[in-house]
Amino acid sequence: MTAADSTQKQKVSFAVRQARRPAWALLGEKALTVLIYICGISAILFVLSIFIFVFKEAAPILFGGNFSLSQFLFSDQWYPTSEVNKRYGVWAMIAGTFSVTALAMALAVPFGLGAAIYVSEFCGPRVKETLKITIELLAAIPSVVWGFIGLTVMSKLIVTFTGAAVGVNILNGGIILALMSVPIIVSIGEDALKAVPDSYREAGVALGATRWQLVWRVLLPAAKTGLLAAVLLGVGRAVGETMAVLMATGHAVHIPHSILDSVRTLTANIAAELGEAPAESDHYRVLFLIGVLLFTITFVVNLAADMVVKGIRRK
């Protein structure tokens, strides 16, 4: 056997091994592809199955005859456990959810975006680090703690400073929710601004733009999609929040006339009542119907935002 022979053999065995390897490597790759595919569509699967579950629980009352959808949507009479006359109307809670969310966003969006711009463009590295850590800490406070702050500290302050009759109201809930959604808006908004290429900034400065012009005319338009996503996630947090608003808004079924009125939100109502509603009773089903309503609201908000973003892109 010559040396050349042995190298030849080695080469052959190597080639065979190489040829054999893809057999299981290919399989592994296939498996990984499938796995990643499943991960990818799992979000859709989860959303769909949650929606189907919620809808399935609500459907019997919706299609069960003696139930009027318009009364459910437009009556403010909510008496789910009455012994004389049960009434299921969520209009007051829809009004409550919208008023608290709107106030929270009116406070959180300017503050959140302002803070994002400051952190991303104006402050030095040390301030930046401190601020980011503090803001992340703010996001980590559990919502029940926020609710307790609302019920004890804020409610006293509101009574003292506004002369309101009661301290747990839209203003209280709105401020608490704003404080809860600001960290989300700041961190995502800052990421969006950071993603704007430095060449844009350099070009702006080279053209003699002031810092303000740079932010207003260059960075904000460039980062608009990301900033909108930041605001939307903030809205999502505000609409979906339960424990804090349950404690801070007063949980009163009441159509508000001013921001010093107590309200009840849809989410808080589900949280407070689902535990005791006997399974498969009308009350239980109506609570799931509120879940369907919340689903629809978030879906419409997200869809609208998506269309707005697409509109912006087309321009």
Next chain:
Amino acid sequence: MTRKNLLSFLAVGCGVVMAAGLMAGCGKGGDGSKSGAAKTTIQNKGSDTMVNLAQAWAEEYKKLAPDVDVEVSGGGSGVGIAALIRGTIDIANASRDMKPQEVEQAKKNTGNEPKQFVIGYDALGIYVHKDNPLTEISIEQLAEIYAEDGKFTKWSDLGVTMAAGKDEIIRVSRQSSSGTYEFFREHVLNKKDFKLGSRDMNGSKEVVELVANTPGAIGYSGMGYNEPGKVKMLKVSSKKGEPAVEPSVANTMSKKYPVARSLDLYTLGEPEGAVRKYVDWILSDAGQKVVEANGYVPLSPERRKK
């Protein structure tokens, strides 16, 4: 090669975990043999009025029987009773009686009839802000304030003069899963519905907390949650003109106070083993001492377990 490594690593890992599990198991067994039995857990859920009390029992009982864990959670009497009907807990705390249809459901679901144990009494306190000049109120007036067709919305309707701008009565109530809510509806409102727009709090403590912070507020909550100096408990009369009675231990025991109620435990069927022992302990002098320490009214001595 790497795959083999991975496999053997996994195998060793599994072995280690299993060994650790076994050792932990042995350790537990050793502890158990010392105290005579393995660890048992009693699931206890329900009334928010009773949640502090139930917690105190659990802690006190731990000293006597370290091998029994009592897990307590609140949520309201309705939540506890719903869990009992589902059969997920051992003991439900309730500040109201189970309704006939709830008893039926429990029988249908679990095959056992719920058994009630009265473990003490509570005077339902009517709380107002400490600066409110009012000192007594009648059941009729309460119904006018809280019921759906009630006419009182201002303190001046009751003949009380409040500071300017604070004349509106801020009604503080409870969420509908609360036994206190149902008790109040049945015995004060005479089964009529509540007026909409009351601030429905999620716990007994929150009611007192909100009343303490709100000059124009009125609320109802268990007497165990009284905070003298921050809120005021009103004397209550069953009819206008009749003498109003203070919510005290003596007046609750003698049934003079008109809005008093029993505090109950419910089990599925006749309790056995650890649950039986725990319930018996609660009904004994030691358990009743805890009831008293938490601001509620204990059973009279002849009704206690020896």
